[in-house]
Amino acid sequence: MMFQQSSRSLLDASKKSSSFRWTSSVGRTFSSRSPQDWVTTEETDDPSIAILKMNRAPANTLSLEMCTEISKAIKELESNKKTQAVILTSSLPTIFSAGLDLTELHNPDKDRLPAFWGAFQQLYFDLYGSRLATIGAINGHAPAAGCMLALSCDYRIMSKGNIGLNESKLGICAPPWLGQQFIDTIGLRKAELALNMGTLFDTKAALDIGLIDEIVGEDDVMDVAKTRASQWVAIPAPARVACKELTRGRQLNELKENRKQDVDHFCSFVNQEAMQRNLGFYFEQLAKRKK
Numbered sequence: 001m002m003f004q005q006s007s008r009s010l011l012d013a014s015k016k017s018s019s020f021r022w023t024s025s026v027g028r029t030f031s032s033r034s035p036q037d038w039v040t041t042e043e044t045d046d047p048s049i050a051i052l053k054m055n056r057a058p059a060n061t062l063s064l065e066m067c068t069e070i071s072k073a074i075k076e077l078e079s080n081k082k083t084q085a086v087i088l089t090s091s092l093p094t095i096f097s098a099g100l101d102l103t104e105l106h107n108p109d110k111d112r113l114p115a116f117w118g119a120f121q122q123l124y125f126d127l128y129g130s131r132l133a134t135i136g137a138i139n140g141h142a143p144a145a146g147c148m149l150a151l152s153c154d155y156r157i158m159s160k161g162n163i164g165l166n167e168s169k170l171g172i173c174a175p176p177w178l179g180q181q182f183i184d185t186i187g188l189r190k191a192e193l194a195l196n197m198g199t200l201f202d203t204k205a206a207l208d209i210g211l212i213d214e215i216v217g218e219d220d221v222m223d224v225a226k227t228r229a230s231q232w233v234a235i236p237a238p239a240r241v242a243c244k245e246l247t248r249g250r251q252l253n254e255l256k257e258n259r260k261q262d263v264d265h266f267c268s269f270v271n272q273e274a275m276q277r278n279l280g281f282y283f284e285q286l287a288k289r290k291k
């Protein structure tokens, strides 16, 4: 039975050793030069609450290395028994995370593609199944896999930007486990409409459909996140962990048992000519939009 020890990850699917370097970074400006800088952790004045920041300019997109770095940071935080909550946020001014790095999907390297999807699955296991209380401090756009990061948190506050699963607009579809996360959060009919239309919701609409839990002012994001984290930490950890098992255990186990099939499905789906055409077209539009 998983989820038994509150000091360990709920679903420790990674057998890799963690060599993550703890970076105490209060007050520092981050560069995005190397993967080690893409994710940083900070202490707060409450030793039970940590902050995990994504610093991969320009858009915090999830490449293989970015997924791995976030996973490593979560594991590192979990390994400290004092830590009971993590606030996940972005150091970029307007983007929480723009989702999967499209350069991983478009004209992919055939050997790297399965490893990339495996790292994304692992990130889902590590965040959605974390023993920590996870507060999403969504301070900018969170489309597609950016929305997955938000959905994987226990509580979501949002200050600005749009959020949702817009994959259909790219000519692709969210994988079943991400789709299920969305359905579990906002309900089948709302999810059905939003998935088909690729809807991205502004903060008000996201709150209305239950995709986020609270709208907060831009300047208040971290204060509110810390307050909510304190409230979650005040619940006895074994109870908190058991509640997570109750609501998330089945989905986590299902993917755990089907990891290989999910990777194979993803790779054959992405490698289809039509998918590549759609992705190429979407990527071009993204670049043109700026001009």
Ligand SMILES: CCCCCCCC/C=C\CC(=O)SCCNC(=O)CCNC(=O)[C@H](O)C(C)(C)COP(=O)(O)OP(=O)(O)OC[C@H]1O[C@@H](n2cnc3c(N)ncnc32)[C@H](O)[C@@H]1OP(=O)(O)O
Pocket: 058, 059, 061, 094, 095, 097, 098, 099, 100, 101, 102, 103, 141, 143, 144, 145, 146, 166, 167, 170, 172, 173, 174, 175, 176, 262, 265, 266, 269, 270, 286, 287, 290
């Ligand atoms: C088993 C089933 C198989 C199927 C599985 C399929 C997988 C499904 C799961 C997840 C899918 C995804 O996550 S796909 C990614 C979806 N993301 C998006 O559609 C977002 C695209 N980006 C935007 O809309 C905008 O960038 C933004 C609204 C997020 C921000 O706009 P803004 O104007 O502030 O910034 P720019 O557009 O100028 O972006 C800055 C910079 O970043 C590049 N960028 C943005 N997003 C991506 C991305 N996802 N991948 C790669 N690069 C991205 C953008 O091109 C700009 O680059 P330049 O500065 O070089 O021009």
